[in-house]
Amino acid sequence: MVAATAGIDWRAIAQDFAQIVGDRHVVQRREELLVYECDGLTSYRQRPALVVLPRTTEEVAQIIKVCDRHHIPFVARGSGTGLSGGALPLQDSVLIVTARMNQILDLDLENQRVVVQPGVINNWVTQAVSGGGFFYAPDPSSQIICSIGGNVAENSGGVHCLKYGVTTNHVLGLKIVLPTGNIIDTGSKIPDMPGYDLTGLFVGSEGTLGIATEITLRIVKAPEAIHVLLADFTTVEASGQTVSDVISAGVLPAGMEIMDNFSINAVENVVTTACYPRDAAAILLIELDGLETEVAANSQRVEAICRQNGARSIRTAIDLQERLTLWKGRKAAFAAVGQISPDYYVQDGVIPRTQLPYVLREIEALSQQHGYRVANVFHAGDGNLHPLILYDNAVPGELEKVEDLGGDILKLCVAVGGSISGEHGIGADKRCYMPAMFSETDMDTMQLVRQVFDPQRIANPDKLFPTPRTCGEAARARAQQHFSDVERY
């Protein structure tokens, strides 16, 4: 349970914080706090009591010690791009924003390691090392704005994680301020340090185990060659089968993305790429990278597999401009849907790849049943779906209905052996669906970990795991029951 926060003297707390970070970096005026009342999941809003922007590990530790002393819940926030409400403030909570912790501390190209503060933007890492021929592999769509600290909290993925792995595969060490205010170091530039893998445990813990204030990343050699293939199909099944066939053939592309007909048209309406045929049931984008000879050979094999599966046309891009053109529509997909509908609700379920055709049919059926249109965009290689449900938030009651549809899609993913989240995190959004995947004992076991890190339950409480108070009976879990005290839009 969240520690009781009634009767807190916020003015005194703000003064404590001001002493730590300076007046300018404590936000307490109502209108300024508005900026922080939601993250990328904008349908939930809650104004925090205070926002504080530290610059160093020591400042973070001192802030958390104040929270610990007064039993005040705190929520960490990077750039606020998260899509599961992980950085949604709680009532009477402190929001600790890492935006000022934006220094790259160590560029160690020789050992292929970079040490950063949590507020460093994902894309800055690649920019900093690209001159040496390296890149930072995890590349969430928001990479030009999302922070590494947020990526660590959510274990973010991206388009290229099929081949290169997600954030956890690239984080070697952390400096962590625990919810008690104590500081620990886990891992280092060298993997396999003796002891429990606290680094691996922390990545993806969604701000519930503390705040990472230094992050040691592994960088990767940039590939010699990149090819992007665009194929279009008259059935979604054929595009899904192509994905399976490519992987079965022993080719591991850097990424494979599918968009359905609805998404294709949304994109063509808005950004007119003129590359995605409007009458195609699906388009498949495949990026191959590696050695020149290898990519050239694999490119031909993939093309043949596309043709075997009935691809109508195949376009291959080798030079950068041409590749960007093919990717442009996919990258604009969410924005395009945002333009044809007042609002959309995005889900993040994962399914075993072979279930793709079945699951897409079922999503279509659910879409009809609930009466909302669903655009499908997904990381097909790893079975990570992003159904975008279109709705109008101005109509009272719509969000609840849309969340019901989203919930049914997540249950469908679990029913075929998948997961409720591939890369966005559980956060505030999906915690009531955790019982669909995990038993009481499973979640109790995870709570053993939380108990050690955060005995007072002040680090992002009420996120990630369901509680009876916020989710009601697990069997009747409904998304809208969480955060009943939160304003909704």
Place this chain on the structure above:
Amino acid sequence: MSAIATTLQSMLDSTAVHPWADLPSALQASIAQAIMPDASPDCVVYPSTVEHLAEVMTRAHGEGWRVLPCGYGSKLSWGGLAQDVQVVLSTQRLNRVLDHAVGDMTVTAEAGMPLAVLQQTLARQGQWLPLNPFYGDRTSLGGMVATGDAGSLRQRYGTVRDLLIGLSLVRADGQVAKAGGRVVKNVAGYDLMKLLTGSWGTLGLLTQLTFRTYPLPETSRTVVVTGSAEAIALLGQALLASSLTPTDAEWVVAPGLDWSATPAQISLVCRFQSIAVSVETQADQLSQMAAALSLPCQIYRDDAEATLWRAIAQQWDNEAPALTCKFGVLPVRAAQVLDKMQAMVSIDVAAINAGSGVGHLQVPITDDAAQCITHLRQLCNAQGGFLTLLRAPAALKQQVDVWGYTGNAIALMHGIKHQFDPQNLLSPGRFLHGV
């Protein structure tokens, strides 16, 4: 027969419980390597279902019996010595493949499944689990995960922690819990796969494991280049700075192998696995880089290549008493460290992975072994690394710090252990600082 063995026999079938006195002496000796001297457990138990295993653990929890989990025991000689163990709990009979989702490229198997058997099963579908840990012919999946032992393929595929996507375990209180799932991308809940990997049986008994699999590579070549530490270090740097994508890349010292017999020389052993045109190109490019440094280079293929890798594995795997250490240093210092180690001790075999700086070292046992360990550890620590003792005589393990942990999170690790196993029943004393 002891009361514990009798109790357990009444719960399971009689073939599942082997009293200590009835064990073959080789097995007794093997178990003895994992526990404090002058004490022996009551019995070894081989449950054949997860339910039985959970019942045994529930009983142990109620009675306060201390338990040493193991698979085939191939690494019982590694790590710290467990204290006052009463029951050795083997997962050997939990050895089924539960689900090989061929099209999804995942496999779920019980923890007692031998890695080698799993690889055969996967190979029939053109797949594999790209891990090559020590004693790969007789290690169980559970043992590999519990020790976090990966092998040289980490250069391309990462380690156990990168490939393990789901697990089930029996907790110290006998409850069965799971984490992760059967899909390659999944962020729901805490990543207990990472916590359990390399936890040395101190947090729970692994029962089911799900891994991501990969297609078997079409073809393979191994390039071996031998020379002075300086020249080989330069070659290694050139390799890492190139766009080549080796699956294995290691600095190796192995006087027992003829290509490595010249004293004070180090070899770079590099394997490429991919489609034919790619491995040919890459092997050629590496040999050109070697030629530029005037280093002799040999390319192994087909049977010769298989023989080479078997020979390397055998260097590590012998009955003779030896000290085996795992260590890590900054990757860029690896060849230099290996050179310094050569000057300090007589090396049976040593290897450091090029990308990670994680290595292993095997040396004969000498009278000044304790001092040797201290010096070797100082060398690694000075390069930002660590040194852990895997295999060593019990007397030596009692004399020196086995793990060499230098960090500041020991209280938190104790906290985790205490939450998962408040009575300290699982592998007591085997992990670092009594965790």
